[in-house]
Amino acid sequence: MADKKLLLIDGNSVAFRAFYALYRQLESFKNPEGLHTNAIYAFKNMLDVLLKDVKPTHVLVAFDAGKVTFRNKMYDDYKGGRQKTPEELLEQLPYIQEMLHDLGIKTYELKNYEADDIIGTFVNLGEKADFKVTVVTGDRDLTQLTSNKTTVMVTKHGVSDLEAYTPEHMKKINGVTPTEFIDMKALMGDNSDNYPGVTKIGPKTASNLIQKYGSIENLYDHIDDMKKSKRKENLIKDKDKAFLAKKLATIDRNAPVTIGLKDVKCKPVDYKKLRQFYEQMNFRKFLGELNASGEGQDGAEVEKVKYTELDQSNAKKISVKENDTVSFYLGMLGDNYHLADFVGFALKINEQVYVSRDVSLLQENNLKHLLEDAEINKNVFDLKRTTVGLNRIDVHAHGLNYDMLLASYLINNENNSNDVGEVCHLYGDYSVKTDLEVYGKGKSEHVPSDDKVLYSHLASKVVAIEKLKPLLLKKLKEHEQDDLFENIEIPTARVLSTMEISGIKVEASTLIQLQNEFAVRLKELEDKIYQQAGERFNLNSPKQLGHILFDKLGLPPLKKTKTGYSTSVEVLNQLRNQSPIVGEILDYRQIAKIQSTYVKGLLDVIQPDGRVHTRYLQTLTATGRLSSVDPNLQNIPTRTDEGKQIRKAFVPTEKDGYILSCDYSQIELRVLSQISGDEHMQEAFNTGYDIHSHTAMKIFHLDSPKDVTSLMRRRAKTVNFGIVYGISDYGLSKRLNISRKQAKEFIAEYFTQYPQVKDYMDKAVQVARDKGYAETIMHRRRYLPDIHSKNHNVRAFAERTAINSPIQGSAADIIKIAMINMQKKLDELHLKTKMVIQVHDELIFDVPKDELETVKKIVPEVMQSAVKLDVPLVADTGWGHNWYDAK
DNA sequence: CCTCTCACG
DNA sequence: ACGTACGTGAGAGGG
Numbered sequence: 001m002a003d004k005k006l007l008l009i010d011g012n013s014v015a016f017r018a019f020y021a022l023y024r025q026l027e028s029f030k031n032p033e034g035l036h037t038n039a040i041y042a043f044k045n046m047l048d049v050l051l052k053d054v055k056p057t058h059v060l061v062a063f064d065a066g067k068v069t070f071r072n073k074m075y076d077d078y079k080g081g082r083q084k085t086p087e088e089l090l091e092q093l094p095y096i097q098e099m100l101h102d103l104g105i106k107t108y109e110l111k112n113y114e115a116d117d118i119i120g121t122f123v124n125l126g127e128k129a130d131f132k133v134t135v136v137t138g139d140r141d142l143t144q145l146t147s148n149k150t151t152v153m154v155t156k157h158g159v160s161d162l163e164a165y166t167p168e169h170m171k172k173i174n175g176v177t178p179t180e181f182i183d184m185k186a187l188m189g190d191n192s193d194n195y196p197g198v199t200k201i202g203p204k205t206a207s208n209l210i211q212k213y214g215s216i217e218n219l220y221d222h223i224d225d226m227k228k229s230k231r232k233e234n235l236i237k238d239k240d241k242a243f244l245a246k247k248l249a250t251i252d253r254n255a256p257v258t259i260g261l262k263d264v265k266c267k268p269v270d271y272k273k274l275r276q277f278y279e280q281m282n283f284r285k286f287l288g289e290l291n292a293s294g295e296g297q298d299g300a301e302v303e304k305v306k307y308t309e310l311d312q313s314n315a316k317k318i319s320v321k322e323n324d325t326v327s328f329y330l331g332m333l334g335d336n337y338h339l340a341d342f343v344g345f346a347l348k349i350n351e352q353v354y355v356s357r358d359v360s361l362l363q364e365n366n367l368k369h370l371l372e373d374a375e376i377n378k379n380v381f382d383l384k385r386t387t388v389g390l391n392r393i394d395v396h397a398h399g400l401n402y403d404m405l406l407a408s409y410l411i412n413n414e415n416n417s418n419d420v421g422e423v424c425h426l427y428g429d430y431s432v433k434t435d436l437e438v439y440g441k442g443k444s445e446h447v448p449s450d451d452k453v454l455y456s457h458l459a460s461k462v463v464a465i466e467k468l469k470p471l472l473l474k475k476l477k478e479h480e481q482d483d484l485f486e487n488i489e490i491p492t493a494r495v496l497s498t499m500e501i502s503g504i505k506v507e508a509s510t511l512i513q514l515q516n517e518f519a520v521r522l523k524e525l526e527d528k529i530y531q532q533a534g535e536r537f538n539l540n541s542p543k544q545l546g547h548i549l550f551d552k553l554g555l556p557p558l559k560k561t562k563t564g565y566s567t568s569v570e571v572l573n574q575l576r577n578q579s580p581i582v583g584e585i586l587d588y589r590q591i592a593k594i595q596s597t598y599v600k601g602l603l604d605v606i607q608p609d610g611r612v613h614t615r616y617l618q619t620l621t622a623t624g625r626l627s628s629v630d631p632n633l634q635n636i637p638t639r640t641d642e643g644k645q646i647r648k649a650f651v652p653t654e655k656d657g658y659i660l661s662c663d664y665s666q667i668e669l670r671v672l673s674q675i676s677g678d679e680h681m682q683e684a685f686n687t688g689y690d691i692h693s694h695t696a697m698k699i700f701h702l703d704s705p706k707d708v709t710s711l712m713r714r715r716a717k718t719v720n721f722g723i724v725y726g727i728s729d730y731g732l733s734k735r736l737n738i739s740r741k742q743a744k745e746f747i748a749e750y751f752t753q754y755p756q757v758k759d760y761m762d763k764a765v766q767v768a769r770d771k772g773y774a775e776t777i778m779h780r781r782r783y784l785p786d787i788h789s790k791n792h793n794v795r796a797f798a799e800r801t802a803i804n805s806p807i808q809g810s811a812a813d814i815i816k817i818a819m820i821n822m823q824k825k826l827d828e829l830h831l832k833t834k835m836v837i838q839v840h841d842e843l844i845f846d847v848p849k850d851e852l853e854t855v856k857k858i859v860p861e862v863m864q865s866a867v868k869l870d871v872p873l874v875a876d877t878g879w880g881h882n883w884y885d886a887k
Numbered sequence: 888c889c890t891c892t893c894a895c896g
Numbered sequence: 897a898c899g900t901a902c903g904t905g906a907g908a909g910g911g
Contacts, residue, residue, distance in 0.1 A: 541910085542908095562890075625903060636895075725903095797900090
């Protein structure tokens with residue numbers, strides 16, 4: 001039988017990895033009895049992944065029986081000096097075994113033998129019985145068991161990331177076969193198991209020697225042929241050690257196990273015991289999964305949501321009274337709600353839940369009114385998605401005053417999700433399945449045909465939105481985020497709905513003209529490049545390009561990536577003067593990028609109304625900025641002349657109208673001057689100096705702005721940006737192409753001139769350490785658990801983030817306020833002008849001709865007065881008949 | 888599906 | 897001794 005699959009797990013090793021994967025949460029993973037549960041939890045998570053991927057018919061989890069094994073007889077100090085397993089992990093091991101038994105999985109240990117040997121023995125048994133075998137461990141030693149029938153999976157980071165060792169992969173990593181790997185270890189020894197190999201031989205040399213000789217036996221047979229060398233002496237001196245090490249490293253494949261393959265066949269899960277176990281461990285997630293599947297209920301009925309299906313006649317009878325509690329959920333299949341198919345809806349009024357697949361029922365007068373009346377408060381999940389979706393059936397939603405998605409994003413944006421089910425799970429409610437579970441994904445994504453399945457799903461969502469509302473509101477209050485929620489995020493979502501619905505007009509004809517021009521230039525460049533390369537190749541493939549440049553043409557490879565030569569702009573720029581091909585490749589790259597991403601990309605997303613409708617993701621970024629997708633309108637080229645041409649296709653709705661753009665000047669530095677309270681920097685902004693020249697004067701000790709050269713200003717500008725990002729001398733030196741020493745001096749000088757900026761940076765890091773998060777002026781949070789990391793790089797990154805997030809995030813808060821005020825102003829003045837794009841510090845408007853005078857005045861006014869700071873906010877305005885001319 | 892490269896603030 | 901500025905999205909290649 002070909003589908004016999006044996007999964008062998010190294011219990012101790014995996015438990016060890018599981019324990020450290022959730023080490024940071026060690027203290028939060030405790031059951032009421034005080035037992036730590038992090039390793040048990042992570043073990044189960046990992047097991048689920050394995051069972052799903054491998055789909056084994058037989059499973060065995062092997063454990064070490066005790067400290068002393070047959071290997072200690074050979075070598076006293078085997079595994080000596082090894083750190084003791086932490087008590088917090090030891091106490092969990094029996095429970096992991098108990099859980100495995102409840103899951104119908106066999107565990108086994110054997111006196112005098114390690115788990116490795118049990119696994120080796122079962123690999124042997126399994127292969128003989130024609131099983132496909134998978135071994136899972138955190139220990140690379142076991143990779144010696146790899147064969148064409150056996151794959152060894154080794155945990156990489158945490159537990160869910162596994163590296164699969166096949167004989168081919170072994171060869172690639174170590175240069176040797178699985179069997180030869182044992183001989184390799186014989187020469188190099190094993191530090192973690194505390195036995196030595198041959199002096200001065202590490203992995204590289206060991207691999208080379210074994211590749212040459214095949215085994216240590218053969219090596220020592222030919223040792224006399226070896227040239228005289230220190231290495232040869234060492235090999236001779238340590239011969240005994242090598243042979244001992246080989247014995248120690250060899251996994252026993254014939255251990256005297258007392259069980260066989262038939263004993264490790266998967267048994268049915270004992271749901272009743274498993275449920276009790278999860279309850280004892282306080283595993284709400286796994287209990288929730290049991291609830292969702294209805295298993296192990298022990299007679300108790302799963303609490304099913306009751307609902308009424310709506311149709312043409314009973315839908316008309318629905319009405320709401322004052323003070324009724326209303327929640328609404330609109331189901332659509334897929335992310336892009338501008339186009340996605342409707343799945344149905346659920347409406348909850350007090351304790352009644354109504355559902356239907358037919359969204360046209362919402363166009364009935366009573367239901368339409370219910371959704372459109374601003375006086376009727378409605379709870380939803382994803383206000384913007386709901387508003388845009390309803391707009392497609394001509395229902396113009398108002399009164400969506402509570403959005404669970406926005407609330408959960410503000411409370412913790414670390415593991416936020418756009419799925420109702422997933423968000424509910426974060427708050428311990430497992431009554432809602434995820435859309436992934438119900439609809440599937442990729443090719444098999446579909447709406448369930450069974451009404452019961454679909455309606456229960458939709459109904460469970462509205463119920464949960466409402467049920468969890470008090471909890472989320474409480475958390476917002478605790479975080480002092482109620483104002484941020486009510487007065488910034490919710491109104492921003494409404495403004496964004498309007499912007500997304502209106503979209504922006506993009507002229508296909510302009511793009512097609514560009515497409516033709518670029519096609520000609522690309523062809524010319526291609527021809528020149530191929531001619532110099534002496535062959536045709538795929539210019540878009542970094543791999544092939546690297547081969548041509550560095551292997552064939554012999555240019556010096558300055559930088560490598562994980563997979564080969566780097567061919568990035570940074571590298572190519574340094575090679576420019578070595579060959580004309582380099583400059584041509586750079587030109588080709590630039591134009592090809594514009595052609596594929598922008599010209600073609602935009603043409604593909606122009607809708608029948610002649611406009612593109614992006615989606616702004618309001619709950620994605622870690623800092624509070626928006627992001628834009630389908631298409632991304634926040635990265636339309638501006639830095640090169642060819643790229644800029646794209647902006648000519650973005651035009652006003654009315655032929656003689658204008659595109660008006662208004663952007664904040666140095667908003668992040670102004671925010672920095674505000675939150676640091678630095679007097680010198682504030683003074684610069686208050687007197688209206690050019691901030692980069694001002695910084696240049698300060699760090700170069702000049703008396704007059706006249707003495708600032710353009711080079712000095714440019715350098716000062718880079719320093720200013722660097723400060724905002726949490727500068728390092730190395731980073732600055734690289735960007736300015738100066739020595740590290742000099743960069744260090746610039747930074748030091750900067751800090752003496754702006755001392756409170758330095759104080760801010762130190763304080764920001766300290767606050768993040770104390771509180772565990774960084775915060776903006778408006779109390780937007782970003783959690784930074786890595787601030788306590790033992791890894792220097794990880795920690796340093798968190799520290800820079802702690803400095804940058806309040807700055808970037810506060811600027812994001814400010815422009816959101818400006819957008820809300822701006823939309824309000826446009827509405828009040830009954831202007832036809834539409835706000836169409838936001839690019840982080842810039843707002844773009846579609847302005848009819850006769851409104852230009854008004855709009856060009858009010859836009860900067862509104863933006864500059866969004867918040868009151870100790871320094872002025874400045875916004876610069878430009879306009880023209882397309883986006884290109886609006887600068 | 889991941890990596891590389893490159894577009895933006 | 898370490899490896900290095902913050903935040904994003906998209907297209908193309910290649911396994």
